[in-house]
Amino acid sequence: MWEKIVYNFLISAEALVHNKTRSLLTSLGIIFGVASVIAMLAIGSGAQQEILRQIRLLGATNIIVTPVSEQTEGGVTDDAAAEDATGDEEGESRAPYTPGLTLADAESIGRLVPGIDAVSPEVVVETTALRAGYQRSIKLVGVDQAYFDDPGLVLAEGMRFTDQQMYDAAPVAIIGHDVRTRFFAGVNPIGKRIKCGTLWLTVIGVMGERNVEAQNLERLGIRNYDLDIYSPITTVLLRFENRALVNRELIRDADRDRRRGRFEVGNYHQLDRLVIRVNEAEQMRPVADVVQRMLERRHFGVIDFEVIIPEALMQQERRTQTIFNVVLAAIASISLIVGGIGIMNIMLASVMERIREIGVRRAIGATRQDVILQFLIEAMTISFAGGLIGIILGVSMSLIIEQTADIETQITWWSVLLSFAVSVSIGLIFGLLPAKRAAEHDPVYALRHE
Numbered sequence: 186m187w188e189k190i191v192y193n194f195l196i197s198a199e200a201l202v203h204n205k206t207r208s209l210l211t212s213l214g215i216i217f218g219v220a221s222v223i224a225m226l227a228i229g230s231g232a233q234q235e236i237l238r239q240i241r242l243l244g245a246t247n248i249i250v251t252p253v254s255e256q257t258e259g260g261v262t263d264d265a266a267a268e269d270a271t272g273d274e275e276g277e278s279r280a281p282y283t284p285g286l287t288l289a290d291a292e293s294i295g296r297l298v299p300g301i302d303a304v305s306p307e308v309v310v311e312t313t314a315l316r317a318g319y320q321r322s323i324k325l326v327g328v329d330q331a332y333f334d335d336p337g338l339v340l341a342e343g344m345r346f347t348d349q350q351m352y353d354a355a356p357v358a359i360i361g362h363d364v365r366t367r368f369f370a371g372v373n374p375i376g377k378r379i380k381c382g383t384l385w386l387t388v389i390g391v392m393g394e395r396n397v398e399a400q401n402l403e404r405l406g407i408r409n410y411d412l413d414i415y416s417p418i419t420t421v422l423l424r425f426e427n428r429a430l431v432n433r434e435l436i437r438d439a440d441r442d443r444r445r446g447r448f449e450v451g452n453y454h455q456l457d458r459l460v461i462r463v464n465e466a467e468q469m470r471p472v473a474d475v476v477q478r479m480l481e482r483r484h485f486g487v488i489d490f491e492v493i494i495p496e497a498l499m500q501q502e503r504r505t506q507t508i509f510n511v512v513l514a515a516i517a518s519i520s521l522i523v524g525g526i527g528i529m530n531i532m533l534a535s536v537m538e539r540i541r542e543i544g545v546r547r548a549i550g551a552t553r554q555d556v557i558l559q560f561l562i563e564a565m566t567i568s569f570a571g572g573l574i575g576i577i578l579g580v581s582m583s584l585i586i587e588q589t590a591d592i593e594t595q596i597t598w599w600s601v602l603l604s605f606a607v608s609v610s611i612g613l614i615f616g617l618l619p620a621k622r623a624a625e626h627d628p629v630y631a632l633r634h635e
Contacts, residue, residue, distance in 0.1 A: 211531045212571030214524020219575025219604045226600035227583040229510035231593035248461040249493040252286040252454035283487035285454035300468040303331040307458040308421050312382040316368045325381050326413050327421030343375050343390030346417050354419040358386035362394040363411040525615035532619035547628035556624040564616020572608035
């Protein structure tokens with residue numbers, strides 16, 4: 186059996202070499218089909234890895250609560266001017282009072298909601314940092330000790346905030362990697378001071394570099410952590426503006442503006458973000474539901490917050506990416522089918538050209554199986570060679586796309602094997618009909634064919 190296969194392979198190879206140009210043109214569909222499948226799957230795999238990195242960046246088991254300042258647009262009435270002089274009209278509805286997102290909310294969630302590992306409140310203040318004549322705008326972030334328990338945050342030097350520093354609202358800071366590079370080039374920042382706004386802070390620690398791409402930061406809506414300066418949240422609330430102290434005034438002004446037809450509402454929330462770390466990923470949705478209901482009750486029915494589950498967002502994006510990859514792979518697979526049709530077409534034409542050759546082989550003792558095997562091996566050789574060239578072209582295309590288009594690609598072994606196996610199968614399937622046609626020719630009529 187193996188002798189027959191080798192013999193027919195040599196005959197097929199001789200026929201293909203004799204018609205090199207036609208063989209190459211026949212295999213082009215297979216070549217580009219295999220290359221397209223490999224390149225598309227490489228782009229898809231790279232996108233999947235990017236999604237996983239985003240999940241780790243946001244926290245695989247994090248729930249994020251962000252404040253929302255409700256804005257209501259209404260029409261301007263003639264009673265607006267009269268209201269300034271006479272005050273609120275009797276019976277007119279007022280905006281319900283809400284305390285906003287506060288430290289008390291964070292404390293209640295951590296104390297009452299089960300399945301939570303830690304609750305980390307954040308307050309972000311836009312200010313200016315100054316040291317040794319160098320000045321730039323930065324974000325001063327007020328956090329507690331639980332903030333630094335995140336596995337993605339590494340303290341490169343120094344120490345965390347102590348309980349005493351949190352209690353005393355001490356003027357201390359932990360700086361990001363880029364802050365150290367810009368303000369403390371060539372010196373050890375530990376123990377040095379940096380001015381944030383009107384407040385001098387003593388540096389007690391330096392965060393490790395996170396190496397997050399700028400496009401990912403913008404896409405996920407998060408800050409550049411390397412440019413942040415961290416201080417105890419009590420320090421930021423005490424020594425900078427505590428929005429909770431003017432909450433009632435802001436709510437009253439917002440209510441008056443709403444009735445006048447304006448819709449500009451100030452930020453009355455004490456916190457800018459609340460990160461809840463859950464023990465188990467399976468508990469994220471139940472915990473998020475409990476947090477939603479608890480905050481709604483604490484805010485007197487006003488939904489001025491948003492509970493976000495990053496993992497759910499990433500799963501949705503992953504599903505979308507998977508559908509996109511399937512569509513791209515299906516489009517690329519069309520090239521393989523077209524290549525298979527091309528192989529069948531050329532092989533049928535080849536059979537018609539080589540009828541006399543078929544008659545000679547049958548006359549000297551070749552069976553129908555031998556003829557089928559000869560043309561089938563010839564078709565599979567074309568697809569086999571096209572598959573090998575397609576693999577080389579697909580890998581090259583993936584590398585070129587990664588270098589020129591700034592898109593991460595990841596070539597997986599299974600995608601190479603899958604595309605190659607499909608290409609060989611295409612040769613087998615589409616070469617079967619021409620091979621049977623060749624074997625069906627009567628030897629007598631085949632010898633007489635001109």
